[in-house]
Amino acid sequence: MSNTPLIFLGVLAAFLWSWVTMVYAPYRDFSKIQPAVYPQTGEVFPNKRPGYASQGREIYQEEGCATCHTLQNRSPQIANDSKRGWGNRHTVIQDFAFDPQPPIGSVRIGPDLANIGVRRTDRQWHLLHLYNPKLTVENSTMPQYPYLFETRQIRGGGSTNALKLTGSLAPAAGHEVVPTQRAQLLVSYLLSLKANAPIYEAPPAPEKKAGNATNNPAATNAAGTNAGAATNQNAQ
Amino acid sequence: MALTTETPARYSLEGALPALTVEQSARVPLLLLVASALKWFAISALFGTLAFASLHAPGMGKLPFLTYGRVQPVFVDALVYGFLTNAAIAAGLYLICRLGRNTLALPSLVTVATLFYNIALTVALVLILAGYNSSQQLFEFPKGPAIAMFISFLPFALSAFLTNARRTVAEMYPTQWFVLAGFICFPWLLSTAIWMIHLNNVTPMVHPSVHQWYANGVVALWLVPVALGAIYYFTPKLSGRTLHSSGLAAFGFWTYIFFAGFGGFQFTSVLPRWYPAVSAAVAVLLLIPAASNFLNWQRTITGLKNRPEGQTWHLIRVSSVLYVIATVLAALTAAGNTANFFAFTFVVPGLFFLTTLGVVGFALLATIYYMVPRLTGCDWGKSIVLQRRLTIFGSMLLILALLIGGLRHAGGLNDPGKDFMSVLRSTFPFVGMGTVAMLVLLVSQLAGIGALMRNFYGCCCGSANDRTRTAGRTH
Numbered sequence: 054m055s056n057t058p059l060i061f062l063g064v065l066a067a068f069l070w071s072w073v074t075m076v077y078a079p080y081r082d083f084s085k086i087q088p089a090v091y092p093q094t095g096e097v098f099p100n101k102r103p104g105y106a107s108q109g110r111e112i113y114q115e116e117g118c119a120t121c122h123t124l125q126n127r128s129p130q131i132a133n134d135s136k137r138g139w140g141n142r143h144t145v146i147q148d149f150a151f152d153p154q155p156p157i158g159s160v161r162i163g164p165d166l167a168n169i170g171v172r173r174t175d176r177q178w179h180l181l182h183l184y185n186p187k188l189t190v191e192n193s194t195m196p197q198y199p200y201l202f203e204t205r206q207i208r209g210g211g212s213t214n215a216l217k218l219t220g221s222l223a224p225a226a227g228h229e230v231v232p233t234q235r236a237q238l239l240v241s242y243l244l245s246l247k248a249n250a251p252i253y254e255a256p257p258a259p260e261k262k263a264g265n266a267t268n269n270p271a272a273t274n275a276a277g278t279n280a281g282a283a284t285n286q287n288a289q
Numbered sequence: 290m291a292l293t294t295e296t297p298a299r300y301s302l303e304g305a306l307p308a309l310t311v312e313q314s315a316r317v318p319l320l321l322l323v324a325s326a327l328k329w330f331a332i333s334a335l336f337g338t339l340a341f342a343s344l345h346a347p348g349m350g351k352l353p354f355l356t357y358g359r360v361q362p363v364f365v366d367a368l369v370y371g372f373l374t375n376a377a378i379a380a381g382l383y384l385i386c387r388l389g390r391n392t393l394a395l396p397s398l399v400t401v402a403t404l405f406y407n408i409a410l411t412v413a414l415v416l417i418l419a420g421y422n423s424s425q426q427l428f429e430f431p432k433g434p435a436i437a438m439f440i441s442f443l444p445f446a447l448s449a450f451l452t453n454a455r456r457t458v459a460e461m462y463p464t465q466w467f468v469l470a471g472f473i474c475f476p477w478l479l480s481t482a483i484w485m486i487h488l489n490n491v492t493p494m495v496h497p498s499v500h501q502w503y504a505n506g507v508v509a510l511w512l513v514p515v516a517l518g519a520i521y522y523f524t525p526k527l528s529g530r531t532l533h534s535s536g537l538a539a540f541g542f543w544t545y546i547f548f549a550g551f552g553g554f555q556f557t558s559v560l561p562r563w564y565p566a567v568s569a570a571v572a573v574l575l576l577i578p579a580a581s582n583f584l585n586w587q588r589t590i591t592g593l594k595n596r597p598e599g600q601t602w603h604l605i606r607v608s609s610v611l612y613v614i615a616t617v618l619a620a621l622t623a624a625g626n627t628a629n630f631f632a633f634t635f636v637v638p639g640l641f642f643l644t645t646l647g648v649v650g651f652a653l654l655a656t657i658y659y660m661v662p663r664l665t666g667c668d669w670g671k672s673i674v675l676q677r678r679l680t681i682f683g684s685m686l687l688i689l690a691l692l693i694g695g696l697r698h699a700g701g702l703n704d705p706g707k708d709f710m711s712v713l714r715s716t717f718p719f720v721g722m723g724t725v726a727m728l729v730l731l732v733s734q735l736a737g738i739g740a741l742m743r744n745f746y747g748c749c750c751g752s753a754n755d756r757t758r759t760a761g762r763t764h
Binding site: 057060061063064065067068070071072074075076079080083084086113114115116117118119120121123124125127131132133136137144145146147148149150151152153154155156157158159160161162164165186190191192193194195196197198199200 | 477500635
């Protein structure tokens with residue numbers, strides 16, 4: 054086999070085959086997915102994150118949170134993620150419809166965060182966790198992010214955002230530890246992580262069906278993961 | 290049909306350039322690439338040590354650029370784009386020159402491109418440390434350095450194709466097929482990723498599929514083909530035998546190239562199910578080229594009475610065996626319950642390092658061990674033995690730590706009754722092994738750089754006794 058053009062064209066054809074299948078086909082299909090409205094609730098899915106949360110995603114990426122945390126809750130049919138309380142339905146690609154370069158992660162050195170905005174709704178908890186993870190989770194191995202906070206002299210009555218620190222972590226008298234804007238943005242993003250919108254192709258865990266308000270099946274195929282989405286009648 | 294690197298009828302050396310002339314033409318750019326590769330291996334090992342240490346001592350990373358989230362991507366990118374890519378370019382160009390018996394095309398351009406590529410990579414890694422991190426594994430760097438790396442890679446591919454086009458030996462050997470395939474695929478992979486993720490305003494839902502296709506391709510369609518090419522070159526050459534079958538080699542080549550681009554998709558539920566299904570099927574189908582390639586190599590050396598000695602032979606043999614093991618493990622963990630069991634655990638990076646460090650890294654180091662004395666005119670002496678032994682030990686320790694630790698990680702994660710932190714803490718002994726492995730690799734690469742510098746010194750300033758002049762060498 055000494056025909057260089059043949060080798061070149063053969064390799065190119067093989068490569069093109071994988072490119073068409075794994076890159077172009079999803080590009081064609083996913084581009085057609087449009088947001089849809091749930092008739093029962095009036096909610097839109099997939100929907101953009103609020104501006105602060107969207108900026109917080111960039112900080113999540115910059116700090117490399119995805120090296121330890123996944124944003125991929127798995128289906129109750131195949132894994133025990135829901136039994137760990139990490140979410141009632143599996144994550145789908147539409148959950149990242151407006152998140153460029155979604156940091157979905159590949160290893161769980163920390164818990165899955167696909168539904169952290171549902172599991173932990175207290176902003177102060179997240180801020181304390183970022184400042185010193187051991188304050189909120191015993192034996193946590195997560196790094197501390199003190200550079201996302203500022204220790205400053207108390208002005209006036211003090212900041213309402215100041216961390217409630219005690220003991221050895223308490224700042225010097227007359228001082229307070231307040232989150233920087235980056236910390237607030239990052240927490241806004243974490244609070245926006247809610248992979249719980251009901252969709253047809255991601256049924257929730259069976260045992261939680263009864264009385265679960267988020268379990269109403271979408272009357273419309275809100276967002277198919279395949280070509281079916283293209284026929285979405287309620288596209289806006 | 291037998292094919293050989295020696296003198297079969299179809300592989301006539303009549304009219305071919307002498308090996309010494311060929312090697313001298315490529316001396317400067319290839320040595321620069323080798324020096325860059327070893328330097329990046331040491332840098333990668335340094336950041337790898339910091340990354341593993343910060344897993345069991347998380348408090349050490351209070352400075353932004355020392356946190357695990359920033360150090361770990363630098364460790365992996367320095368390994369893949371620093372050590373392995375520089376070494377793959379050097380090995381690929383060298384093998385194409387040697388087998389085609391032709392001088393390297395555009396050597397000055399290759400030298401300049403090497404400098405630019407490594408500057409672009411340095412900028413990319415510094416930016417990741419500074420927080421410009423996209424969190425896409427193997428594609429963390431920002432748009433600017435990514436484009437600079439793509440542009441600076443083009444001269445390497447151009448040189449490889451021009452060198453091959455002007456070869457003085459008409460017949461092409463399997464090594465050349467694999468290496469040229471790598472040089473075709475990598476620029477296309479990188480340009481597609483840059484276009485789809487950074488430049489084109491496509492829906493972000495496409496990004497995970499593009500990213501996973503790219504990350505798999507960098508290893509499976511760029512690095513592994515060059516490594517397989519090196520194994521195809523050295524197995525018959527060092528054993529002094531003819532290759533068992535060129536037909537089998539062609540079968541192994543085409544089946545590998547046609548299937549490899551579909552692999553690597555996570556067995557998770559974010560993407561539509563057909564992605565991991567195709568990927569899992571391909572992981573099994575890749576057993577076919579793995580079996581045919583390995584059979585070809587084994588049949589080539591069957592009955593060999595005097596096994597060759599030397600650093601290159603040892604590493605090539607280890608690499609070829611690890612190639613089969615990596616393919617089998619990838620197939621076993623690609624689908625169904627096993628894929629779900631091992632998903633998101635340390636088994637994932639364990640398999641990644643098995644392929645990158647074990648299969649590719651060892652094959653490329655073997656090529657470096659063979660190539661450098663022929664380029665400088667000086668033998669390594671015994672100085673390189675330390676590097677080889679420590680590199681094998683460190684790499685295998687890292688891979689085993691992650692694979693065995695991954696088993697415990699998977700067992701714990703799949704038991705919802707076990708507290709997450711206790712599961713993680715149960716893997717700490719293996720994380721500790723990983724830290725030791727990275728320290729060993731750091732020492733080994735410092736030894737390698739020292740050996741390379743001694744080789745350069747012996748080449749430039751050493752006495753006649755230090756030198757092994759290659760004049761008159763015919764192979």
